[in-house]
Amino acid sequence: MTWMITGGAGYIGSHVAAALVAGGHRVVVLDDLSTGDPARLPAGVPLVRGSILDRAVLDRALRGHEVRGIVHIAAKKQVGESVARPLWYYRENVEGLRTVLEAAVEARVRSFVFSSSAAVYGMPDVDLVTERTPCEPMSPYGETKLAGEWLVAAAGRAHGMSTASLRYFNVAGAASPGLGDPGVFNLVPMVFDRLSRGLPPLVFGDDYPTPDGTCVRDYVHVEDVASAHVAAARRLTEDGDAHLVLNIGSGEGVSVAEMVGIIQEVSGHTGTAPDVVARRPGDPARVVASAESIGKELGWSAAHGVREMVTSAWAGWQLRHP
Template sequence: MTWLITGGAGYIGAHVARAMADAGERVVALDDLSAGVPARLPAGVPLVRGSSLDGELLRRVLAEHAVTGVVHLAARKQVAESVARPAYYYRENVGGLATLLDAVAEAGIERFVFSSSAAVYGDPGVELITEDTPCAPVNPYGETKLAGEWLVRAAGRAHGIATVCLRYFNVAGAAAPGLADTGVFNIVPMVFDRLTRDEAPRIFGDDYPTPDGTCVRDYIHVADLAEAHLAAARRLAAGGVAGDLTVNVGRGEGVSVRELITVIGEVTGDRRPPVVEGRRPGDAPRAVASAARAAAELGWTARRGVREMVESAWRGWLLHHGDRVRTP
């Protein structure tokens, strides 16, 4: 097997490339480097610079590297940006996927792993979200991921491609400091950024119907997420998926925003209390995965906890921003 990883130099993609390469899989990365960092990739993993919207490039890469399976992570993923630029998100996320699937079908590739998101569920109002929970995304980003799943399954049926859709919950942490998330879009680096600028963390709404009034989320260590991709790829390579499989990737445990900020304060030594601001549109009170199907179908279970996520993310933050960090 040779696996093409699109978005392979990104925060999650590089972790997937590392996990698969360390496990002895042959991989090649494709990334337009809009957010990717080539240095994140393991030695010996080829990097092709380009976009999944470039059909000619995709066909060439699939042929030149004798690709037999694809892990598709490349996508735009900022919720607020998707609200402001919906057409751009549909073009990049759904259009890029359609172009890739055409090339995959033409090349006769029969294994495909799709990076989806818990954003497909919207605000389901349930204690644990199973894969059978109805999908009702509340923003264009989530819509593109749900449309992507539909497209992946339809292409699979039409062209005999076995597919796995992985619905990520909230990703955090780093397997090594150099692989850390360099963006400031997810909650852990957002809090780090506030503390680094000598500002208190922010909580958007503390009047939700949850134990402490703040939103509850399921956080997954990015190294665990990478191992889930490896498990999915190996299940496909062994012929263990007939048709399509959709699984949540989470820990099955809820952590409130206030609880997470408390852990961040303990790890960083900056325990200043957060400031509370108004709710953000579209934030569900609770979004926690049922992880049972991933365990049953992939033999995968998350192994790392929230403190390990925060500690590893902080080491990465210090590597990239240590000169700006204030000593408490």
């Protein structure tokens, strides 16, 4: 059985590709390389360069590689950008997904794993976010992910495809320095960037109702995210009637202040006190996953800790910014 990974040359996609190959699966990657890098791919994995909106490219790739399972990761994913360009985000994320699903049905693909996000939850007022927590996304990006989950589930049930929507929480780290996150959009690389330029890290608000006043988040190592995809792929292959929606998180909360402290220790930049600035609109005080369901359904749990996550991310940052 061959799995196609859309967006497989990107940060998360390349880790999923490596994990699937290590698990003995045949893999082909489809990526437009707008943010991906072919050098990230495991040796021997074929790359089809093209857009998920290009039905002809999809059809040729699915037929040519005899694809029977898809891991759909390709998407635009910046919250602020989605607010500024909602029409583009809906086109890329929802219409792109619809095009992939349409091609998948035509090609008789039997299993479909969808890369979703904790952004579907919005600002949940709960200690642990379960899959039953109401979804109230606060950005077009989050809306496109929730709409994507609905579309995947509906198509799967209508056309006999087993499906899983995996809601990522805060992903960081790297399996090797060359696979580190190249973007500067999430907390860990944002702090690296500030420290590397001799600037203090920014903390957006220290007056939240949390133990140290800063936001609390659930961080998960990208290798754990990849292993969750392998577990989902295995489950969908074995159970053709499965339709799952699962959190990928550690179940442990770490405050922004705690994370900044760990980053400073790992990077050796311990002498710079963070600058506390105004809260960002829409930042909830606490978002921590319940990982109970994914443990029961897939037998999966996070294997890597926060310090290991930061250490591996720092090695990647140093490689890209010597």
